[in-house]
Amino acid sequence: SLLFYGPPGTGKTTLALVIANTTRSHFITINAVLSGVADIRKGIAEAKERRDLHGHRTILFVDEVHRFNKAQQDALLPWVENGTVILIGATTENPYFAVNRPLVSRSRVFQLRSLVDEDLRRIIEQSLTDPRAFDGRRIELDTDARDHLVSVANGDARAVLNAVELAVETTPADERGIIRIDLNVAE
DSSP states (O other): OEEEEOOTTSSHHHHHHHHHHHTTOEEEEEETTTOOHHHHHHHHHHHHHHHHHHOOOEEEEEETGGGSOHHHHHHHHHHHHTTSOEEEEEESSOHHHHSOHHHHHTSEEEEOOOOOHHHHHHHHHHHHHOTTGGGGOEEEEOHHHHHHHHHHHTTOHHHHHHHHHHHHHTSOOOTTSEEEEOHHHHO
């Protein structure tokens, strides 16, 4: 089992999905803010059925795992220990303080760090050049607008992508069919 620890937008959920896809494991998501022991039991029952009937592994992804209280975290322990589920927990809080010790001791902890500006610039470029993004619309992003979006994202890929999307969706195309995002739009 794994615990991913880091600020928002560093790829904790994405990394969990990549692991599930790469290992061809069934993926169940629980958000600790919205879920309780009943949701854990439901996920465990589904995982047991998949394992027993089809031999499939299940990754139980618990977002904001630090929000579960001690009893909720303890409810995961037997199923993590016996391999019914592979737990991947995501947290913005230090798991050594925010997650109970038995769960931490049964997990590998990985700290993810905020992305650097160059990472965010690459992410923006990929979003603008991917033909599947923005329905193939032609988009030009001025350098100063890109720099502004990167600076206000604070290392958060999700924030920078949301800002680019908002700029594209709220900016009309010019007479050539190009959506031009300048600093004024970015701000």
